[in-house]
Amino acid sequence: MSEYRNILIIGAGIAGKLLKEDIEKNVSDAKIIGFVDDQESTEEGLDVIGKIEELSKLNKIYKIDEIIIAIPSANGELMRKILLNSLKNRTQIRLVPRSQHVIGQNDVKYSDVKDFALEDFLGRPFLKQNVEKLKDFYKNKTAFITGGAGSIGSEIVRQLFDLGVKKVIVYDNSEYLIFNIDQNLKEKAVSREKYRLVIGSILNKEKMSRIIKEEQPDFVFHAAAYKHVYLMEDNIDEAVLNNVIGTRNVVDAAIENEIKNFIFISTDKVVNPTSIMGSTKKLAEYYIKCIGESKTKFNIVRFGNVINSNGSVLPLFERQIAENRLITVTHKEVRRFFMSIREAAQLVVTSVARDNHGEIYILDMGELINIYETALCLIRTKNLIPEEDVKINIIGLKEGEKMIEELFTEKEMGNLIKTEIDNVFQLKNHEECPMNIVNVIADFEELLKSNANQDQLKTRFMEIFPSLKKK
Structure with a gap:
């Protein structure tokens, strides 16, 4: 068994570079195998050994112990693409937190790398508020x-x-x-x-x-x-x-x-x-x-x-x-x-x-x-x-x-x-009132008072909304 844990970083941008530097400086039992990025050459000059679609193959070749996604701005589509291209192995997969500030701080640490949360499947842009x-x-x-x-x-x-x-x-x-x-x-x-x-x-x-x-x-x-x-x-x-x-x-x-x-x-x-x-x-x-x-x-x-x-x-x-x-x-x-x-x-x-x-x-x-x-x-x-x-x-x-x-x-x-x-x-200019809603609600109240069954209530709804279907 190797004395090092083989780590593969996805994302050869500034976050990936900062993460690599922190691991090499502070994580003694880790070895960076290389980077995966759909851009073969990057501004950071990092060693890109393959594309996302090659993840399963790279995992076998290099016997990867941990995959880290270092793309804080990644949207949900990219996150799902990465996961769907690594379904055939059980290698631990984690990510640099999605943060508005992480890049600006020039501070990406291995200790901050986290497990997936449900929100990470969305990868949605932050809603900016004043x-x-x-x-x-x-x-x-x-x-x-x-x-x-x-x-x-x-x-x-x-x-x-x-x-x-x-x-x-x-x-x-x-x-x-x-x-x-x-x-x-x-x-x-x-x-x-x-x-x-x-x-x-x-x-x-x-x-x-x-x-x-x-x-x-x-x-x-x-x-x-x-x-x-x-x-x-x-x-x-x-x-x-x-x-x-x-x-x-x-x-x-x-x-x-x-x-x-x-x-x-x-x-x-x-x-x-x-x-x-x-x-x-x-x-x-x-x-x-x-x-x-x-x-x-x-x-x-x-x-x-x-x-x-x-x-x-x-x-x-x-x-x-x-x-x-x-x-x-x-x-x-x-x-x-x-x-x-x-x-x-x-x-x-x-x-x-x-x-x-x-x-x-x-x-x-x-x-x-x-x-x-x-x-x-x-x-x-x-x-x-x-x-x-x-x-x-x-x-x-x-x-x-x-x-x-x-x-x-x-x-x-x-x-x-x-x-x-x-x-x-x-x-804007959404549909005007298509019905006398007060009377419609009163109709339903009468049906409820008369102890109408589910079929009778469903029929009334179908009269109002043709998009409804019978069972």
Whole structure:
């Protein structure tokens, strides 16, 4: 056995050069075999021994012990390309942290090299924020957040405190999640006077309205929702209650108390909806857009899939690998948009600060990501080989799921304009109210009161949204 660990560095740029220098100076048991880069010659004059597509071959030839990706600016597509070209070996693979500042600091150390995190599969550009402007906007302001203890809601809470908000009212129906966020805020030494925790349902309009009246928040962030597509297909009544009637309750409570700003967290699944979940969120969008004149400014933010949120597919894959050595994927060609929880919350707090009315904001989600390939990559980051160490079971699309998600309709595409915020688009001149939404919601309430079954509720949705299909 060699006394040295053979290290292969991917990326023959400045970060790779600095990493090589640090390893040669400070890591006595390591030997740099060379660099992999799709550019055969680089400005740094480093020894490039092959391209990314040759990774498996190079690994065999040089008996590599560790592969390090030294490309801090790498996007998700490049990260996945690297992983997909090294699926046939179990060599440890790690990376230099993706940081905006690492190159400028001229300080890339081997001790900073880290394992893959789920966000690294995205490799998305950082959302640039004018932090001082945001702090000035949120200074001495109070926010009320439904679903405020959930994965996205709690990140909004954290970012608001980072921006110097005066007080946050966290409204959530989960005692467990309320307890968790309380512990988290205590650990961050947030004064108990700066937040109020309320266990409550958005179906209890009277309670919400009372608390809003007591606290007089400047903003209402509506994040509470049922979001799992396949579960809502078999629980249509609850989807209507929570996502439609619950949203109406929050909106009406905000209007009655003359709240200045209201932002609704929507989903890409409202676009040509094929699911009950997407259809209920689309009705909620319609209610907000069609509510008429009030003193409250209403805006909508549409998300793709948020990794690391409760129930997201990538943490599920990680758990499946750890517990069962088996991953379940619906289809090899399924593609989804992904964003991090941090990005999602940044989009929300930044959009509110534009202080507009009646807008829909959409983050540039980059390319659609193939879920099957992502599963392969995730297995590889655990130093395992797909189908040898971890099996992948293709189970077929679930009820209501799309093969490929969309962020906007063809008609909406022509109305997208860039905002002053990098990677954030605003949907201008979006569709007017296509229906009497108040009457539509009243119809659903009557169906629920008459104890309508799932088929009757689904039929009503299909009358509204032709993109829905029968079972």
